[in-house]
Amino acid sequence: xxxxxxxxxxxxxxxxxxxxxxxxxxxxxxxxxxxxxxxxxxxxxxxxxxxxxxxxxxxxxxxxxxxxxxxxxxxxxxxxxxxxxxxxxxxxxxxxxxxxxxxxxxxxxxxxxxxxxxxxxxxxxxxxxxxxxxxxxxxxxxxxxxxxxxxxxxxxxxx
Amino acid sequence: xxxxxxxxxxxxxxxxxxxxxxxxxxxxxxxxxxxxxxxxxxxxxxxxxxxxxxxxxxxxxxxxxxxxxxxxxxxxxxxxxxxxxxxxxxxxxxxxxxxxxxxxxxxxxxxxxxxxxxxxxxxxxxxxxxxxxxxxxxxxxxxxxxxxxxxxxxxxxxxxxxxxxxxxxxxxxxxxxxxxxxxxxxxxxxxxxxxxxxxxxxxxxxxxxxxxxxxxxxxxxxxxxxxxxxxxxxxxxxxxxxxxxxxxxxxxxxxxxxxxxxxxxxxxxxxxxxxxxxxxxxxxxxxxxxxxxxxxxxxxxxxxxxxxxxxxxxxxxxxxxxxxxxxxxxxxxxxxxxxxxxxxxxxxxxxxxxxxxxxxxxxxxxxxxxxxxxxxxxxxxxxxxxxxxxxxxxxxxxxxxxxxxxxxxxxxxxxxxxxxxxxxxxxxxxxxxxxxxxxxxxxxxxxx
Numbered sequence: 001x002x003x004x005x006x007x008x009x010x011x012x013x014x015x016x017x018x019x020x021x022x023x024x025x026x027x028x029x030x031x032x033x034x035x036x037x038x039x040x041x042x043x044x045x046x047x048x049x050x051x052x053x054x055x056x057x058x059x060x061x062x063x064x065x066x067x068x069x070x071x072x073x074x075x076x077x078x079x080x081x082x083x084x085x086x087x088x089x090x091x092x093x094x095x096x097x098x099x100x101x102x103x104x105x106x107x108x109x110x111x112x113x114x115x116x117x118x119x120x121x122x123x124x125x126x127x128x129x130x131x132x133x134x135x136x137x138x139x140x141x142x143x144x145x146x147x148x149x150x151x152x153x154x155x156x157x158x159x
Numbered sequence: 160x161x162x163x164x165x166x167x168x169x170x171x172x173x174x175x176x177x178x179x180x181x182x183x184x185x186x187x188x189x190x191x192x193x194x195x196x197x198x199x200x201x202x203x204x205x206x207x208x209x210x211x212x213x214x215x216x217x218x219x220x221x222x223x224x225x226x227x228x229x230x231x232x233x234x235x236x237x238x239x240x241x242x243x244x245x246x247x248x249x250x251x252x253x254x255x256x257x258x259x260x261x262x263x264x265x266x267x268x269x270x271x272x273x274x275x276x277x278x279x280x281x282x283x284x285x286x287x288x289x290x291x292x293x294x295x296x297x298x299x300x301x302x303x304x305x306x307x308x309x310x311x312x313x314x315x316x317x318x319x320x321x322x323x324x325x326x327x328x329x330x331x332x333x334x335x336x337x338x339x340x341x342x343x344x345x346x347x348x349x350x351x352x353x354x355x356x357x358x359x360x361x362x363x364x365x366x367x368x369x370x371x372x373x374x375x376x377x378x379x380x381x382x383x384x385x386x387x388x389x390x391x392x393x394x395x396x397x398x399x400x401x402x403x404x405x406x407x408x409x410x411x412x413x414x415x416x417x418x419x420x421x422x423x424x425x426x427x428x429x430x431x432x433x434x435x436x437x438x439x440x441x442x443x444x445x446x447x448x449x450x451x452x453x454x455x456x457x458x459x460x461x462x463x464x465x466x467x468x469x470x471x472x473x474x475x476x477x478x479x480x481x482x483x484x485x486x487x488x489x490x491x492x493x494x495x496x497x498x499x500x501x502x503x504x505x506x507x508x509x510x511x512x513x514x515x516x517x518x519x520x521x522x523x524x525x526x527x528x529x530x531x532x533x534x535x536x537x538x539x540x541x542x543x544x545x546x547x548x549x550x551x552x553x554x555x556x557x558x559x560x561x562x563x564x565x566x567x568x569x570x571x572x573x574x575x576x577x578x579x580x581x582x583x584x585x586x587x588x589x590x591x592x593x594x595x596x597x598x599x600x601x602x603x604x605x606x607x
Contacts, residue, residue, distance in 0.1 A: 042226035044270065046266070046305055103286060106291045
């Protein structure tokens with residue numbers, strides 16, 4: 001695979017564990033091939049559609065709320081998986097990632113390849129730092145996102 | 160349903176309201192006994208967070224309060240600091256600020272109209288359902304919104320949480336040529352926005368009249384966005400048609416109180432319930448709309464703004480928002496057409512020991528900031544009064560009225576699901592912004 005690769009870290013660093021997406025994007029600097037677009041977003045659908053316009057592969061990093069909670073647990077989802085989890089997604093915007101993907105699909109604006117790496121969280125208190133469970137799991141999340149990016153860039157970048 | 164008994168509806172989260180809010184509604188027999196809107200409001204956290212910071216920091220820090228209206232926070236913050244330091248930013252720098260603010264109005268209003276509000280009128284669960292059978296319509300909304308985004312990106316330096324704004328002006332101002340691509344997009348957006356006004360005007364509006372006092376900035380000669388004097392239009396028969404007061408006296412008129420059910424404070428204006436936002440702006444500033452927006456308002460059935468028409472139906476706020484998008488686009492085009500790059504990107508704002516106030520018209524209504532500084536510019540006090548908190552009491556009253564009206568309607572009694580929908584619609588009319596919140600979509604309805 002090759003083409004334009006965009007990584008979008010969705011979330012709000014001021015809301016505790018909701019900052020996972022931006023923290024992952026920050027950690028990826030220097031770890032992914034040149035030309036990879038690293039960006040953060042509040043996840044608002046029109047902005048998301050703008051961010052992935054013209055991209056061949058999009059990697060989204062999000063947080064996920066599950067019952068019972070297993071903070072730090074990682075999930076890799078397809079666009080269809082994520083779109084079906086609208087009631088369980090926690091993010092800082094008017095419509096969740098699930099609705100955003102469903103909207104993109106209805107409008108024929110889903111990127112050719114889209115993968116969501118999501119981490120289960122519980123603590124999204126205003127002003128809180130990343131929780132211990134999330135901090136411990138962050139390196140593995142970064143590894144997974146970096147692997148998706150290298151895979152998207154093609155065999156020369158596989159490790 | 161038990162029509163005579165007492166029942167409680169609890170919406171633990173409201174779908175399609177930005178951020179987090181919850182509503183507690185108690186219905187006893189045929190009447191609404193209690194309406195409590197609970198809002199998790201972050202500006203209070205920021206008020207504490209700002210103490211001890213430098214006087215140049217509030218625009219960047221408060222921009223983080225809201226992902227949808229960061230410019231409003233930046234502009235009110237800049238004005239309050241500049242007011243404290245005795246500096247006025249005018250000329251092309253003020254025009255550029257207004258252009259940036261227009262970008263925010265365009266994108267924020269369009270987000271609400273298309274992605275959150277229109278589905279209510281069209282019997283669709285949400286914008287996804289709407290997009291499935293009216294794809295071109297939703298694409299039109301996204302086009303307008305992305306034009307607003309483009310202005311923000313051009314002037315703000317990036318699409319979210321602009322970083323190019325500073326106390327005194329900007330870090331960098333664009334040259335004329337850099338703004339030219341925006342002109343083309345704005346012309347297309349004007350056509351799309353006029354289509355939007357025609358579209359929303361065809362919706363079916365419940366016949367409702369609200370009786371809140373209306374509160375907005377007034378800026379004679381132009382539709383208030385980034386400047387003006389606080390003005391109050393009293394509800395029918397409740398006082399003088401229009402009165403103003405100095406911004407320095409804001410907190411003498413707007414008194415905040417705390418209620419046990421919400422972390423947001425509630426406000427009263429000289430002891431009375433009031434509404435800020437599009438309906439208030441249109442009532443107080445309508446005569447200064449651009450001719451194209453004026454004509455759009457007339458055609459959409461809002462009355463003639465040149466003769467002081469007032470829209471008191473909160474359900475028609477979607478039409479007023481659509482007209483305000485036309486206004487913001489016209490204003491953006493006007494500013495770009497006359498723009499000359501200012502000689503310097505910002506004026507100096509040396510600190511001094513003083514306090515200052517700033518207020519602008521955020522898309523959802525009047526946003527007030529006050530800061531007190533020491534001689535070296537350290538903040539000792541910060542006060543932020545956002546529109547949603549100001550509107551909380553008026554929204555509760557609208558919800559009460561809407562549910563009461565439904566309970567009194569002849570025919571089959573309303574079940575909890577229908578009442579939930581009635582409440583959500585009444586709340587979404589006001590586009591409350593419960594910013595920086597995590598958004599959970601589970602809704603729980605409980606009966607007793």
